Structures are given as structure tokens and as C-alpha cells.
Amino acid sequence: xxxxxxxxxxxxxxxxxxxxxxxxxxxxxxxxxxxxxxxxxxxxxxxxxxxxxxxxxxxxxxxxxxxxxxxxxxxxxxxxxxxxxxxxxxxxxxxxxxxxxxxxxxxxxxxxxxxxxxxxxxxxxxxxxxxxxxxxxxxxxxxxxxxxxxxxxxxxxxxxxxxxxxxxxxxxxxxxxxxxxxxxxxxxxxxxxxxxxxxxxxxxxxxxxxxxxxxxxxxxxxxxxxxxxxxxxxxxxxxxxxxxxxxxxxxxxxxxxxxxxxxxxxxxxxxxxxxxxxxxxxxxxxxxxxxxxxxxxxxxxxxxxxxxxxxxxxxxxxxxxxxxxxxxxxxxxxxxxxxxxxxxxxxxxxxxxxxxxxxxxxxxxxxxxxxxxxxxxxxxxxxxxxxxxxxxxxxxxxxxxxxxxxxxxxxxxxxxxxxxxxxxxxxxxxxxxxxxxxxxxxxxxxxxxxxxxxxxxxxxxxxxxxxxxxxxxxxxxxxxxxxxxxxxxxxxxxxxxxxxxxx
Amino acid sequence: xxxxxxxxxxxxxxxxxxxxxxxxxxxxxxxxxxxxxxxxxxxxxxxxxxxxxxxxxxxxxxxxxxxxxxxxxxxxxxxxxxxxxxxxxxxxxxxxxxxxxxxxxxxxxxxxxxxxxxxxxxxxxxxxxxxxxxxxxxxxxxxxxxxxxxxxxxxxxxxxxxxxxxxxxxxxxxxxxxxxxxxxxxxxxxxxxxxxxxxxxxxxxxxxxxxxxxxxxxxxxxxxxxxxxxxxxxxxxxxxxxxxxxxxxxxxxxxxxxxxxxxxxxxxxxxxxxxxxxxxxxxxxxxxxxxxxxxxxxxxxxxxxxxxxxxxxxxxxx
Numbered sequence: 001x002x003x004x005x006x007x008x009x010x011x012x013x014x015x016x017x018x019x020x021x022x023x024x025x026x027x028x029x030x031x032x033x034x035x036x037x038x039x040x041x042x043x044x045x046x047x048x049x050x051x052x053x054x055x056x057x058x059x060x061x062x063x064x065x066x067x068x069x070x071x072x073x074x075x076x077x078x079x080x081x082x083x084x085x086x087x088x089x090x091x092x093x094x095x096x097x098x099x100x101x102x103x104x105x106x107x108x109x110x111x112x113x114x115x116x117x118x119x120x121x122x123x124x125x126x127x128x129x130x131x132x133x134x135x136x137x138x139x140x141x142x143x144x145x146x147x148x149x150x151x152x153x154x155x156x157x158x159x160x161x162x163x164x165x166x167x168x169x170x171x172x173x174x175x176x177x178x179x180x181x182x183x184x185x186x187x188x189x190x191x192x193x194x195x196x197x198x199x200x201x202x203x204x205x206x207x208x209x210x211x212x213x214x215x216x217x218x219x220x221x222x223x224x225x226x227x228x229x230x231x232x233x234x235x236x237x238x239x240x241x242x243x244x245x246x247x248x249x250x251x252x253x254x255x256x257x258x259x260x261x262x263x264x265x266x267x268x269x270x271x272x273x274x275x276x277x278x279x280x281x282x283x284x285x286x287x288x289x290x291x292x293x294x295x296x297x298x299x300x301x302x303x304x305x306x307x308x309x310x311x312x313x314x315x316x317x318x319x320x321x322x323x324x325x326x327x328x329x330x331x332x333x334x335x336x337x338x339x340x341x342x343x344x345x346x347x348x349x350x351x352x353x354x355x356x357x358x359x360x361x362x363x364x365x366x367x368x369x370x371x372x373x374x375x376x377x378x379x380x381x382x383x384x385x386x387x388x389x390x391x392x393x394x395x396x397x398x399x400x401x402x403x404x405x406x407x408x409x410x411x412x413x414x415x416x417x418x419x420x421x422x423x424x425x426x427x428x429x430x431x432x433x434x435x436x437x438x439x440x441x442x443x444x445x446x447x448x449x450x451x452x453x454x455x456x457x458x459x460x461x462x463x464x465x466x467x468x469x470x471x472x473x474x475x476x477x478x479x480x481x482x483x484x485x486x487x488x489x490x491x492x493x494x495x496x497x498x499x500x501x502x503x
Numbered sequence: 504x505x506x507x508x509x510x511x512x513x514x515x516x517x518x519x520x521x522x523x524x525x526x527x528x529x530x531x532x533x534x535x536x537x538x539x540x541x542x543x544x545x546x547x548x549x550x551x552x553x554x555x556x557x558x559x560x561x562x563x564x565x566x567x568x569x570x571x572x573x574x575x576x577x578x579x580x581x582x583x584x585x586x587x588x589x590x591x592x593x594x595x596x597x598x599x600x601x602x603x604x605x606x607x608x609x610x611x612x613x614x615x616x617x618x619x620x621x622x623x624x625x626x627x628x629x630x631x632x633x634x635x636x637x638x639x640x641x642x643x644x645x646x647x648x649x650x651x652x653x654x655x656x657x658x659x660x661x662x663x664x665x666x667x668x669x670x671x672x673x674x675x676x677x678x679x680x681x682x683x684x685x686x687x688x689x690x691x692x693x694x695x696x697x698x699x700x701x702x703x704x705x706x707x708x709x710x711x712x713x714x715x716x717x718x719x720x721x722x723x724x725x726x727x728x729x730x731x732x733x734x735x736x737x738x739x740x741x742x743x744x745x746x747x748x749x750x751x752x753x754x755x756x757x758x759x760x761x762x763x764x765x766x767x768x769x770x771x772x773x774x775x776x777x778x779x780x781x782x783x784x785x786x787x788x789x790x791x792x793x794x795x796x797x798x799x800x801x802x803x804x805x806x807x808x809x810x811x812x813x814x815x816x817x818x819x820x821x
Contacts, residue, residue, distance in 0.1 A: 084701055100701065104694035104761035109687050114702035116684040123684050 005075055005203060006038040006061070006172060012069035013056055013227075030056050033070070034229045036222060038172060043194060043204045045214050045235070048224035049247055049465065054207050057224070058174050061205075062094040063087030075171070093165030093173040099157050101149045101164075108132035108145035111164050135163050139193050155186035162193060166202070173197065174205045179213060191217050209297060210503050211240055223247055241496070248465075248495045255442045256470030260452035262290035266324075267426050267457040268309070268340075273318030275304045279481030281318060286426060286457040291448060293472030294461045295498050301481035302461045303345055306428045310342040311335050323425065336365060339425035343415055343432060345461075347408075351415035354404035358396060359385040361403050361414055366422045388417045392447055409440025416447065426457045433467060445471055469493045477501035520774065527781045534784060541663055545731075547776030548669040549574075551769045552724035553747035554754075555676040556606075556717030558768040561751055562693045563709065564760030565620035567717045569609060570747060571740030572631020574725035577602045579635045581726050582644040582735035591651050599722045605631060606718020610711040620714075628744065635737040645734040655730030665727060669769070672720065676765040689713060694761035749800045750775055755807075775800075 013031040031053045038044045048054050060067045063081030072079050074090055081087045084094070101110050108128045117124040117131075132145035141159050149157060158178055165173055175194075179187045194204055194217060208214060214221065215238050223230040223246040230246045265288050272281040282305060286292050294302050307313035309320060311330035320327050322340060332342070344350035352361055362385040363370070370384070371377065386399050394413045396406060403414060412432065419427060429448070433441040448471060452458055462468050468475055475487040477498055485501035487493055528535035553570045560567045581598030585591060605627055612623035657664045680686035691699050692709050699706055724743065729735040747768075754771030756763030775796060782792045 085703055100695070100698050102691045102694040102698050102761075105687065105690055109691070113687070113691055113698065114704050116687060118684050122678070122682040123687065125682070 003040040004037050005040050007073040008036040010070035011067050014068050030227050032228045036229060038203050038205060041198050041201045041203060042219040043198060043206055043217055045218040045221040046205055046207045047247060052224040053227040054224055062092060062174060088168060091169060091171035093168060093170030095161050095165055095175045097176040099161050101157055101161060103150040106146050106148050107160055110149055110160060111167060135167055139163055155182045172203045176207045179208060179210055187213060244496050255445060257446045257449040260289055260449055262473050263288040269321040271319045273308060274316040275301050275308055276481050277316055282482055284476055286459055288457050289452050289455045290473045291452050291458045291460060291471055293468040293475040294478060295468050295475055296478035296502050298463060300478040302478050303430055306342055306430055306461060310428060336422060341419035341424040342428040343419055343430060345430040347411050347415045352403045352411060355402060357400045357402055358414055359399050362388055362417045362421060365418050384421060388421055392417055409436035412436055424456055428459045430461045432460060465495045465498055531781060531784045541666060543776045543780045545663040545665040547772045548665040549724045549728045550743060550746045550750055551669050551772035552672055552720050553743050554750040554768040554772050555672055555765050556720035557747040558751040558756045558763055558765050559689060559713045560717045561756050561758060562689055562760060562763055563713050564693050565613060567624045568621060568744050569605060569624040569628035569631060570721040570744035571742060572628035573602045573605050573718055573721035574743055575635035575737055575740035576631040577722035578725035578729040578735045579638045579737060582729060583638060585647055586644060591648055595726055598726050599719055602718040602722020603715050606715040607711060610714030614707045614710040632740055639737060641737055643734050643736045647733055651730050652733050655727060668727060673766055673769045680765050685712060690761060753803050
């Protein structure tokens with residue numbers, strides 16, 4: 001048995017906001033008594049659904065956020081990091097999914113950033129290029145260190161990041177979904193590199209969704225679910241179904257309301273739509289009163305599809321028929337007039353005007369419709385907003401409080417309310433329940449069900465499988481910019497089936 | 504592939520410039536003579552000096568709108584000291600120091616108080632303009648020592664001293680940007696501030712340096728301008744900061760930060776200079792010159808942004 005280099009015991013973390021600060025008044029735990037250890041020179045795989053707590057656990061190890069309870073022992077030393085530098089100096093290298101490189105600098109400059117070789121005045125570029133070259137070549141990566149990082153492919157950038165992390169004498173390297181955007185050949189190369197690292201005594205924590213590759217690279221595997229550690233298994237005992245069961249394993253609670261029945265008449269039909277140059281065409285349709293789910297991994301093109309339909313993004317050919325008429329050159333404004341709304345993925349950036357009050361946020365999208373002659377009647381606006389706040393039960397002190405002061409769930413409701421007052425016929429919801437608590441989720445599901453019952457078509461993009469299964473009448477799954485599967489029968493709505501289409 | 508397109512774009516720009524140059528040269532007598540070229544460089548020296556600092560500030564995602572005020576006030580300080588009988592080098596050093604201090608102040612405001620660069624530099628520029636008026640009760644100042652006037656109007660080996668000065672500055676600035684670790688940090692900060700922080704590099708030092716350097720360059724421009732005119736006018740600052748922004752952008756400095764070369768800012772200043780010179784020699788009224796120069800800048804910026812967006816669109820992968 002090889003040496004244990006990392007031992008995380010009973011790690012607990014309470015829910016925190018975007019700035020890493022705890023949220024007052026809640027005791028929701030995103031990590032519950034997690035035990036996790038890593039041996040010397042092993043590849044330890046970490047799997048779990050979105051929101052299971054993988055990233056949070058790794059951020060704690062990387063010193064990006066502190067843990068609240070428990071203990072962490074690294075290389076036999078008790079540690080509690082308060083910033084990423086401490087973790088780095090202990091020999092932990094963190095390769096983030098969104099790579100941490102300066103795109104505008106060249107490879108060598110990135111590798112030596114912060115520790116340049118320098119003479120009295122000028123940097124010693126020659127030596128830096130030479131050493132960069134050696135570092136790159138040692139991983140069998142033949143590339144000119146003078147190349148700007150932005151001119152490299154994602155795979156190449158990843159390798160640069162790995163080279164950088166190794167050059168800091170990292171003994172434990174965290175890789176967060178390194179293969180998410182790589183081709184098979186590139187993945188093979190990456191695995192070659194990982195095996196080399198292990199030979200040099202480096203341990204790797206490897207986060208991935210791609211089952212087929214895990215067996216090839218991993219030594220042990222730990223499954224996280226809902227912030228708890230479900231178990232750790234040896235990769236010799238790896239069994240696809242068993243691991244999926246460990247990942248899924250939860251009983252679907254009575255969160256989902258489903259009283260609506262889809263109608264026959266079609267609202268939206270998308271034919272041969274290409275969301276990118278060289279992606280396969282997309283064909284989907286939505287009926288009135290129907291909730292259609294779109295599953296798939298982040299980056300599969302789901303948001304791009306939604307924005308293409310909404311007119312907020314250019315697409316590359318295809319036909320969109322909405323309410324029986326073919327539409328061309330759509331813009332968000334025209335689509336809103338026609339009753340097609342898109343609730344964006346990020347409420348704080350694209351959904352709400354945070355420094356404005358609730359009334360203004362709610363009436364924002366319907367001002368031209370209600371107040372035809374420019375002048376805004378404040379009392380009419382206020383009345384409309386108050387009605388909506390009551391209808392969907394936004395918890396707030398006053399209708400004039402700023403949107404930024406609400407909790408995430410209530411912000412999401414306000415963002416939704418903005419579209420509801422415009423009487424939508426088709427609603428596209430992009431991750432409607434991301435980052436909000438269970439109660440707010442259930443309330444949003446109820447609103448969705450009510451809307452569908454009144455004949456509104458809903459297209460719901462979601463990364464949360466239980467939500468897709470619980471709410472959808474039909475599910476499309478997207479992969480690499482196109483639809484990889486369609487599930488029409490409720491009996492087929494199983495997490496295993498959906499996962500099979502996504503990865 | 505991408506690099507190829509970029510290289511082609513760059514070649515295209517250069518080609519357009521060369522063709523324009525040749526056409527104008529064949530149409531306008533005396534346009535392509537050595538003395539006219541050196542003279543244009545001399546006239547462009549003021550804008551280009553400001554542009555070196557400006558380019559650095561824009562590369563770290565800032566902007567320096569104080570240059571006009573610095574140009575006026577620092578030249579006024581130097582001028583008053585010379586008039587009071589102080590030695591020329593000391594007076595100039597005082598003016599340059601004043602510019603550096605004003606720039607440093609901008610840096611502190613941006614770094615410590617997180618005031619947007621655009622606001623703090625605009626205010627400092629106003630203060631500078633006000634100072635220039637107060638210091639000499641709104642009057643111009645003239646009749647400086649010969650050695651000072653020589654800086655602006657003299658020539659060594661047939662080349663104006665102003666040209667040497669602007670070339671000296673661009674060499675120093677280009678070496679800083681290209682050959683020192685500070686230069687790498689300046690690009691890094693503009694490219695990805697998070698990485699810089701995680702690498703344990705102090706963004707404070709970078710910001711302080713960049714803004715101080717910009718103030719210093721503006722002060723140098725102000726002093727050179729007054730030497731060329733043999734006068735300090737309290738409102739000589741004019742809109743040099745905007746010309747410098749234009750020169751930087753024409754030279755390919757990205758307003759989004761992280762990209763650009765200081766020596767191309769000089770090229771941008773020269774493009775504007777040669778254009779104005781040609782319009783002058785063609786006898787176009789100065790009012791219309793501004794119009795033409797403005798239109799050209801808008802077109803250049805629009806074309807570069809358009810092709811950049813096209814590129815981003817085409818590069819998206821799923």
C-alpha cells in the first residue's frame with residue numbers, strides 16, 4: 001500500500017455566495033462530512049452529478065475557499081488554507097476547467113509568469129525559451145514556446161497548463177474535466193502524459209463525466225452525491241452500472257408538480273438549424289402546453305440554440321417556424337412582441353438589473369406594450385408588479401427594494417416575473433433553478449406547471465437530471481452542438497439513458 | 504490558419520499605407536522629400552510621446568485622459584522656473600517630476616480606491632489645466648534660453664532634435680514592454696488579471712508604473728511643445744490625449760487591453776501626422792482636416808473591430 005499524501009476528513013462546507021462569503025440565515029450544507037484521500041502516485045477519479053460538490057471539495061484543497069468543519073492533512077501536515085498560494089507552495093497544482101493562462105502572452109511567458117529569469121535589467125528570453133522548450137519536450141509536446149497561447153488549441157493550452165503546474169514541483173495535480181473539449185487523439189496524448197506524471201511520483205485527482213475513459217486512466221474512484229461521499233472503489237472493481245447507481249441513487253422526492261397535459265397544436269418548429277459553422281443541424285419542436293427539456297453537458301450548445309431561436313445570436317442556416325409562420329432575421333425585441341421569451345442562464349448578468357428595484361425589473365420588458373406613448377404611469381406599473389409579486393410569491397420587504405438585495409431563489413422569480421407579465425406563448429428557460437434552494441425550486445416547478453396548464457409551451461434547458469426527468473414531457477439531449485437523442489416515452493426517462501446520450 | 508489571416512490583415516494595412524504614401528507623394532510636390540518627412544516626424548513628436556504612455560495604460564485596460572492637463576501645467580512649471588533664472592536642466596527635471604507625480608496619483612486612485620481610470624485621469628487633467636492658468640494668471644510665457652529652444656527647433660546632423668527625443672523614448676518604452684519582466688506583467692495584467700493575482704504578482708506596482716510613465720511622457724511632450732513654440736500657452740494641452748488614443752488604436756493597441764505594441768503607437772501617430780501634412784499641402788482648410796482625420800480613425804477602428812468579431816464567431820467550437 002502506497003503512502004497517503006492527502007487525507008480530508010469530515011469536511012463540511014456551508015452554502016456560500018459568489019464571493020465565498022457565507023449566506024446568513026441558512027444552514028444548507030453543500031458538503032457533508034466528506035472523507036477523501038489520495039495515495040502517492042495514483043490517479044484518483046472524482047465523479048458526481050452537477051452540484052454534487054466536486055468543485056467545492058477541490059476548491060477547498062486548492063485554497064480558493066476554506067472549509068467550515070473537519071480536518072485536512074496534506075503530506076502529513078495539518079493544513080487549512082486561506083489563499084491559493086499556500087496550497088500551491090505545498091505542491092498542489094490546480095488545472096481549472098476554464099484554463100488560467102494569459103491568452104495574449106506566449107507559451108514561455110506564461111510558463112515563467114511571476115518568476116522570470118532576468119538579468120540586471122532585461123529578461124533573459126533566450127534562456128526562458130530554451131528551458132520552456134525543454135519542459136515542453138519532456139512531455140513530448142513539440143511546440144514553439146514563442147507561440148501565443150490564444151493561437152493554440154484547447155488541448156494544447158491544457159498541456160501548457162500541465163507543464164506549468166508540474167514545473168512548480170507539484171506533487172498533487174487536480175484536473176477538472178480536462179477532456180471536456182478534446183478529441184480522442186488528444187485525450188490519448190493527455191493520458192500518456194498523466195501516466196508519465198504518475199511514474200514520476202505525482203498524484204492526480206481527475207474529475208470527469210466521461211465514463212469510457214475512466215477505466216483506462218484511474219486507480220481508484222470516489223463518488224460524491226448531494227455533497228456527501230457515497231463511496232470509494234478500486235478501479236479493478238469498476239462497473240458502469242454500479243457507478244451510475246452510486247451517482248444517481250436518490251429517490252425523487254415530491255418536488256415536481258405535473259398536472260398539465262400537452263396540446264396538439266405546435267408552437268415552435270426548428271428545422272436544420274446550425275448553431276455553429278460545421279456543426280450538425282438541429283431539429284426540434286415544441287407544442288402548446290408542453291414542457292420540453294433539453295439536457296446535455298455545459299458547452300454542448302444548449303444556450304446557443306436558445307439564443308439562436310430568440311434572435312440574440314447569429315446562426316448558420318436553418319428554418320424556424322413559430323406559431324405557424326416562418327420567421328427570418330428575428331431580434332429579441334420582435335420575438336418578445338410575438339410572445340417568445342428567453343430567461344437567461346445567469347440572472348445576475350443577463351436576467352436582472354440588480355441596482356434597480358423590483359417594480360422596474362418586472363416591468364422592464366413590457367414598457368413599450370403597456371405604455372404606448374412613452375410616459376410611464378408609475379401607479380399602473382406598481383400595480384402590475386405588485387400583482388405579479390403576489391402571484392408568484394416573491395419574498396421581499398417592499399416592491400421598491402433593489403433586486404440585488406433578494407436571495408437567489410427570489411431573484412430568479414423576479415427574472416421570471418419579468419417575462420410572465422408579457423403573456424408569453426413560448427418560454428425558454430435556461431437553467432431555471434441553478435443555485436437556488438429546494439423550496440424555491442419546487443415553487444418554480446409549480447409556476448412552470450401552471451403556465452403549461454394554461455397553454456404556454458416551455459423549453460427548459462437543464463443540467464440537473466432529476467429536474468429534466470421530473471418536469472419534462474419530452475426530452476432532447478444535446479451533444480457537440482446538435483441533438484444526440486430524443487426521449488418521448490416517460491418510461492425511458494432514466495438518468496442512465498440520458499447520461500448515455502450526453503457522453 | 505489564424506496566424507495566417509492575421510498576418511495577411513497586417514500586410515494589407517501596411518500595403519494600404521504604402522500605396523497611399525506613394526499616391527500622395529506623386530501628387531504633392533515636396534511630400535516625399537527627406538526634409539518634409541523629418542519635419543512631419545518633428546510635428547508628430549508631441550502626439551507620439553503622449554501615445555507611448557497612453558498605449559501602456561490602454562494595455563492594462565485603463566485610459567489616461569489627464570495628458571492634456573499635464574502637458575499644459577508641467578510645461579508652465581518648467582517655463583516659470585526658467586524665467587525665474589533657474590538652470591534649464593533643473594527646470595525641465597522639475598516639470599518632468601511634476602508629470603510623474605500626477606501620473607502616480609492616477610495610479611494610486613485606480614489601484615487603491617478602484618476609481619475608474621477614466622474618471623480620475625479626467626479630473627487630474629482638469630486640475631492640470633486649471634493649474635496652468637493659475638500659475639501665470641492666464642498669460643502665455645515666452646522667450647526661453649537658447650539651449651531650451653534648441654531642443655524644439657535645433658537639428659543635429661540635419662535631423663531635428665525632436666526626432667531624436669521621440670525615437671529615444673520609443674526605444675526605451677519598447678525595451679520595457681518587450682524585454683523586461685515588467686513589460687510581461689503589463690501585458691499579463693491586461694490579458695488576465697486573475698492569473699496575475701494567482702501568480703503572486705503585485706498589480707499595484709504595475710499600475711503605479713504605467714500611470715507614472717504616462718504622466719512622465721505627457722510632461723516630456725509638454726516641455727518639448729513649449730520648446731518648439733518658444734512659448735508656454737496655458738491652454739496648450741488641447742486634445743492631445745485623444746490624439747494619443749487615436750494613434751494607439753490606429754497602431755493596433757486593443758481598447759480591450761492586453762494587446763498592442765508601443766512602436767506601433769508611434770506608427771499610428773506618424774500616420775495621423777502624414778495625413779494632416781498631406782491635407783495641409785493639398786490646401787485643405789484645417790477645419791476640414793479634423794473631419795477627414797476623424798472619419799479615417801472611425802473607419803480604421805470599425806474595420807478592425809468588425810474583423811475581430813467575425814473571427815470570434817468563426818472560432819466558436821462545440
